[in-house]
Amino acid sequence: MTSTSAHVVADDRPHPGDPLDPDAAISVRGLVKRYGDRAAVDGLDLDIRRGEIFALLGPNGAGKTTTVEILEGHRSRDAGDVRVLGVDPARGGRRWRADLGIVLQSGGGDSQLSVREQLQARASYYADPRDPAEVLELVGLTAQADARGRALSGGQRRRFDVALGIVGRPRLLFLDEPTTGFDPEARRQFWAMVRSLRDLGTTMLLTTHYLDEAETLADRVGVLAHGRLAEVAVPAALGGRGTAPAVVSWTEDGVRRTAETTTPTAFVQDLAARFPGEVPDLAVGRPTLEDVYLKMIGDRA
Amino acid sequence: MTTAAPERPALPSPGRVYRTRAGVELKEFFRQRESVVFTLVFPVVLLLALGAVLDYDLGSGVDFPQYFMAGVITAGVVGSSLQNMAIHIAGERSDGTLKSLAGTPMPKSAYFLGKVVQVLAVTAATVALLLLVGVAVYGIDLPSGVDWLTFAWVTVLGAAACTLLGIAVSSLARNGRSASATVTPIALVLEFVSGVFLPFEQVPGWLQDLASVFPVKWLAQGLRSVFLPDALAASEPAGSWELGRVALVLAAWCVAGLVLCVLTFRWQDRGTR
Numbered sequence: 001m002t003s004t005s006a007h008v009v010a011d012d013r014p015h016p017g018d019p020l021d022p023d024a025a026i027s028v029r030g031l032v033k034r035y036g037d038r039a040a041v042d043g044l045d046l047d048i049r050r051g052e053i054f055a056l057l058g059p060n061g062a063g064k065t066t067t068v069e070i071l072e073g074h075r076s077r078d079a080g081d082v083r084v085l086g087v088d089p090a091r092g093g094r095r096w097r098a099d100l101g102i103v104l105q106s107g108g109g110d111s112q113l114s115v116r117e118q119l120q121a122r123a124s125y126y127a128d129p130r131d132p133a134e135v136l137e138l139v140g141l142t143a144q145a146d147a148r149g150r151a152l153s154g155g156q157r158r159r160f161d162v163a164l165g166i167v168g169r170p171r172l173l174f175l176d177e178p179t180t181g182f183d184p185e186a187r188r189q190f191w192a193m194v195r196s197l198r199d200l201g202t203t204m205l206l207t208t209h210y211l212d213e214a215e216t217l218a219d220r221v222g223v224l225a226h227g228r229l230a231e232v233a234v235p236a237a238l239g240g241r242g243t244a245p246a247v248v249s250w251t252e253d254g255v256r257r258t259a260e261t262t263t264p265t266a267f268v269q270d271l272a273a274r275f276p277g278e279v280p281d282l283a284v285g286r287p288t289l290e291d292v293y294l295k296m297i298g299d300r301a
Numbered sequence: 302m303t304t305a306a307p308e309r310p311a312l313p314s315p316g317r318v319y320r321t322r323a324g325v326e327l328k329e330f331f332r333q334r335e336s337v338v339f340t341l342v343f344p345v346v347l348l349l350a351l352g353a354v355l356d357y358d359l360g361s362g363v364d365f366p367q368y369f370m371a372g373v374i375t376a377g378v379v380g381s382s383l384q385n386m387a388i389h390i391a392g393e394r395s396d397g398t399l400k401s402l403a404g405t406p407m408p409k410s411a412y413f414l415g416k417v418v419q420v421l422a423v424t425a426a427t428v429a430l431l432l433l434v435g436v437a438v439y440g441i442d443l444p445s446g447v448d449w450l451t452f453a454w455v456t457v458l459g460a461a462a463c464t465l466l467g468i469a470v471s472s473l474a475r476n477g478r479s480a481s482a483t484v485t486p487i488a489l490v491l492e493f494v495s496g497v498f499l500p501f502e503q504v505p506g507w508l509q510d511l512a513s514v515f516p517v518k519w520l521a522q523g524l525r526s527v528f529l530p531d532a533l534a535a536s537e538p539a540g541s542w543e544l545g546r547v548a549l550v551l552a553a554w555c556v557a558g559l560v561l562c563v564l565t566f567r568w569q570d571r572g573t574r
Contacts, residue, residue, distance in 0.1 A: 072404060074569070094312055094406040102404040109398035112332035113325065124321045125407040127312045168405065 013222070013232035014045045020083050025050045025172050025203040026071060031080035033066050033227075040066045042227030044080070050171075053194070053204045055214035055235075058224030059297050064207045065105075065176070067224070071205070072102055072174055085172055098127050101170030101202075103161050105177050109149065115160055116145040119167055126168035139163045139193060155186040162190075166197065173197065175206045179213060191216055211289045221289075225297045239292025247287075251280040315408050322407075322415030330385075330419050340385055341427050344377035345434050351498070352439055363529060366439035370431070371524035372497035374456070377427040379517060382420045382460045384488050386467030390416070391480030394471065395570055403568040417464065424460045444527045451544065452527045458551040459520035465558025466516065472565040491517040501525075502536050509538055516554040523547040 020027040026048040033041040041063040048054045058064050069075040070082065073089035073096075082089055087096045111118055116132060123129035136142045139159040144152060152160060158178060165173060175194075179187045187210075194204065194217055208214055214221050215235040222232040236242055246264035250257055250271065261267040264284050271279050330336055351373075352366045393399050402412060435441035444452050470487070474480035492498065494508045495518035504512065512518040526534070526542035534541050 074400065074403065094408065097404065097406040098309070098312060100404070102401070104397055104401055104404070109393060109396040109401070111398070112329050117325075117328070121321050121325050122405065124313060125318055125405045127310045127406075164401065 012220075013229055014047050016043065016045055018045070020081055021047045022083075022086065023050065024048060024083075025052075025085060026054075026205065027081075027083045028067075028071075029081045031067065031070065031082060032078045033063075033070060033075070034078050039227050041070070041077075044224075044227070044229055046222060046229060046232070048203065048205060050203050051198070051201060052219040053198055053206060053217050055206045055208060055218035055221045056224060057208065057211070057214055057221055057293060062224040062297075063227040064224055068174060068176060068205065068207060072100065073097070098125075098168060099171045101165040101168055101173040103165035103173070103175045103178055105180075111149050114146050114148055115141060115152070115163075118149070119163055122164050123167045128169050130167050130169050132167060135163045135167045138166075138196070140189060154181045155183065158182065159186075159190065159193075162193070166202075170202060172203045172205070175204055177208055178206070179208070179210065187213070211293055215289045223293060223296050230296050235289055238289060239287070239296050241287050241289070241292050244287050244292075247285045248283070249285075250282045256281070312406060315411065318407055318411045319414045322411045323418040326415035326419035327422055329389075330423060336385070336389070340377075340380045340423060341430060344373050344380060344427060344431055347376060348373045348431060348434060349438065363533060364439075366435065367441055367528060368500065368525075370435050370441055370528045371521055372492075374428055374431055374524055375459075375495070375497050375517060375521040376492055377431055378424055378456060378460050378520060379463055379488055379492060381423040381427050382463035383467040383470070384484055385420065385423060386416060386464055387470040387474070387484040388477075388480045390468060390471035391474040392477035394567065395477030397569075399567075400569045413468075416468070420460055420464050421457075424456065428456065441528075448527045451523065455520065455523035455527070455547060455551075458548065458555070459516060459523070462516040462551045462554035462558055463520075465555055465562055469558055469561035469565055472567055476570055491515055494518070495521050497521055500536070501538070516551055519547045519550045523551075 014021070014027075014029070016030060018029065020029055024047040026046065028044055028046040031041050031044040031046075032039060044063070044067060056064055056067070066075065070077050071084050071089055073084075073092045076090060084092070085096065085099050089096075113121070116136070119132040119135060123132050133142075133145075136145055139162055141152075141156060141159055141163065144156060144160075149157065149160065158181065162175075162178060165175075178194075179190050182190060191213070194206075198204065206214070206217060218235055220232060221235050221238055223230040223238070231238060233239075243262075245260040245262050248259050248261060248264055248267055248271070259267065268279075268282070268284065271282070348366070348369065351369060355365045355369075390399075399412075403409070432441070432443065436443065467484075470484060471480060474483045491512070494504055494512040495501070495515070496504055496512070497517070501509065501518075501521070509518075522537065522542065523544060525537075526544060526547075531542075537543070539546075
């Protein structure tokens, strides 16, 4: 943490003991889940607003999957209050499930049904499904509609998982590491699709290992470490990034030089005055999301 | 769109979802060549192979193929129900299909109903195929009159008990890959000690007692009453077909299997994250 005051401003997570937020898509207070005597989730407080894309980051074992599975109603909890779309997931019925979309990490299966047949079957479980043909169009699998799941490439398979997750017209969509194994082009297409879903009003909870993905897509990111939220902030402000000193680097007398400064503009002006023309190899940088993320989870390791 | 969300249309009726699931399960089975060959063709091969090798008279004018019909139909029913359920449900649990379904508003009962429809269809196809081959190749005497009724209830009750047992056993397997290795030997041993592959009176007494605990023996015995002349009932351990006890034990296994299913069924692999 570079600046304590900036940290407080950037961090807008609820505090322990705050009441549940009835307007939030997801509201969590004091969530605890233990496996044996190890607490996988150890007092988590979180509000996710309706309509936002929230990215949950954290190293393996930090409690991401456990948290998400409790929110999805796939796992029980040991303590805490949880509301997902106003309902306790431990008591969510069919009506509640119809408002959720879940894109699993391992999704899939080895079905003998075609992509279109699987999507039609899935749609028939919901009250107000999207047209399967439109969903295939949205995820770019129209040409694969008659293929079986097995015949799809890794990226196509993942997009099909997303199609299964959104065909029920969810108000809240869980995306668990959705672009693992994508090539860069497929990831850009996927990101565009996520944005178009947001434009349709879908709230999304995204877990990912790709920090650029979180930075590009998320309205806010939360960093989980050791079963607690280390910080919640907009990506540009995480870890005091927005106000952290800039790093200026250049080459002088054949030597690579770097300096940290809170006034990079003035610093570069001074630097420019010392050189007759261009400052050799000049670069001005801010800490990347990866820099602050690694520092944050390292601090707590 | 937040608080004043318009009332959404009603969820589809369970009946509609049941129909969807029944269709899905039928396609899943009959489009998979391996399962069709393993479940439908294996008993036929068994009938042809053992029928060709073993050819001795069992008395009362009954040749081996006529005696073996009951056994091979038992093997067909066990394959269509117990082995089919245990192996495929374990596979669907391992590959995430079950977890994915559990995250939808599909009524959980629809999954099981789809499986029941699949087992009924596969069992009917297997039995029909065996009868066809039996008559065409060995000139088997088909059941007559009230025997058809006995044939129907014994088969359906046996398939129901084995289906529930198969669903319960699917939870024993660590994952989909190990399910086949776990279940196939269990089924083969049960069939062997239940007199499926050889006359039951040739099974040692203590194995007969062991077999009597499980449903396969009673299924085979009920089917023998259908395919064998009543004179051969004397060779049964009790000296009769004991159809009342067949019904009782198979029904008891249905209840026990149902309880086991409810207690042990999991929608994802044990110990996954």
